[in-house]
Amino acid sequence: MSLKSHAQGSPFPPTKPGVLRIYSMRFCPFAQRTRLVLAHKNIPCEVVNVDLVKKPDWFLALNPLGQVPVLQIDDKIIPESTATCDWLDDVYPENRLQPVDPYLKVWDRVLHEYISKLIGPLYGAMRATDASEIEMKAAEIKKHLQFYEEKLKGRGDGPFFGGSKPSGFDFLMWPFYERLPALTILKDNPVLEIEADKIPTLTAWDKAMRQLPAVKNTMFNALSHVNWYKSVGKGTPDYDMYLAEH
Ligand SMILES: N[C@@H](CCC(=O)N[C@@H](CS)C(=O)NCC(=O)O)C(=O)O
Known part of the structure; x- marks a missing residue:
């Protein structure tokens, strides 16, 4: 099936029995x-x-x-x-993602709840127009990254929140982390830059995540994200951007 986006008026692509x-x-x-x-x-x-x-x-x-x-x-x-x-x-229980340990399971849920505290300032910074607002959002983002740094450190040898293998939470968090470098470029403001030396454990996580085939398969690089957000900013999101390459 074509990956081109379906807009109003396009016919419903028929489903097939048993096909997800x-x-x-x-x-x-x-x-x-x-x-x-x-x-x-x-x-x-x-x-x-x-x-x-x-x-x-x-x-x-x-x-x-x-x-x-x-x-x-x-x-x-x-x-x-x-x-x-x-x-x-x-x-599909193979490659299980949810932790079996009830305590870890609960904490994965808590970590996910807190993600909104990262998503909020991330999108807030994207929309912000004045420097003081961007600075405020950058401080919030950094505070929450520090929080995740400490939590990830507490998970043992890593490199993932799930330990040596990713857990569900790793995949819930990744898409937002992937977009952070684009934010700095988009706003052309170094205050948003991720300070890798302050979050070494998360930085190692970032590196390990980028090696996963699932991440390679779904991610866009920072510049592609920037161009996408520019199209959103103009009010004409280009849903089919980079379709030929991706
Ligand atoms: N709580 C939803 C949020 C999903 C969401 O915000 N998706 C956006 C695209 S990134 C969307 O569909 N926006 C269209 C709209 O809200 O009208 C989830 O976790 O799935």
Whole structure:
């Protein structure tokens, strides 16, 4: 199936019995979470990319919130990135991602709850226009990175939050971390630069994550993210940007 985004008016691509499908958007960090899990577990899945400005009616009928990601198989519809990742992990248990240890499981959930404290200032900084606001958001981002640095350090030898193998939380966090370098370039402001020496454990995690086939398979480099966010900033998101190469 073509990866070109489906906009309003485009016909519904018929589903096939027993075939898993993801409704996605190529630059969406939430949908990337699901695609990371799909790739990590080698789960065959067809991809239907959606134009989130001009959403097709059939997409809104599937998920009235109008958000990606959504998984679909036969009569089952699974929206929300965290729910999709948990469902995939339960239905395809090989390469298990959720920790078995109840304490680790609880802490993965807590770490995920705190992610909003990183996502908020990340997008806040992207939208910010004046320098003092950018500085404030940069300080918030750095504070929360420090928090994750300490938590990751407490997980033992690493390099992942899941130890020697990634856990579900590694994939929930990665898409947002991937976008941090783009933010510095986009805003042309060094105050946003990640200070690797202050977060050595996270920096090693970043390196290890980039080696994972699932990450290689789903990621965009910083400049591609910058160009995507520029298109968003102009009010004309280019959903099919870099489609030929990616
Ligand atoms: N809570 C949702 C958030 C998903 C989300 O915000 N997706 C964005 C794209 S990155 C979206 O679909 N936006 C379209 C809209 O909100 O109308 C999740 O975790 O899946």
